[in-house]
Amino acid sequence: MSTVNDEQLQTDVLDELLFESSLDAGQIRVSVNGGIVTLAGSIMNYPEKWAAKTAVKRVRGVQGVDEKLTVHFRSGPQHSGA
Numbered sequence: 001m002s003t004v005n006d007e008q009l010q011t012d013v014l015d016e017l018l019f020e021s022s023l024d025a026g027q028i029r030v031s032v033n034g035g036i037v038t039l040a041g042s043i044m045n046y047p048e049k050w051a052a053k054t055a056v057k058r059v060r061g062v063q064g065v066d067e068k069l070t071v072h073f074r075s076g077p078q079h080s081g082a
Contacts, residue, residue, distance in 0.1 A: 004061030006032040012059045013037055020055040023048040028069065035063030042070045 004012070010032045017025035028041045037056050043049055049069050056065050 009061045013056055016055045016059050020051055022051045028052060035061060036066055037062050038066040040068045042072045046071055
């Protein structure tokens with residue numbers, strides 16, 4: 001069984017995140033150390049957070065995921081209590 005080096009794994013993870021249509025990967029930073037992938041940056045909601053972590057786990061060679069993503073909700077219309 002061959003192992004994937006960290007640089008190649010980072011490229012593969014970035015490709016997988018960009019391929020994942022349910023999230024905007026533009027604000028996600030990826031680093032890899034010993035097969036452990038660290039995701040950092042900001043995303044718009046919790047489903048995107050889940051999709052990013054799930055996408056990373058699909059990549060061959062990933063030994064674990066250290067997810068440090070921050071959710072920044074979009075500002076919507078303000079509603080006053082009635």
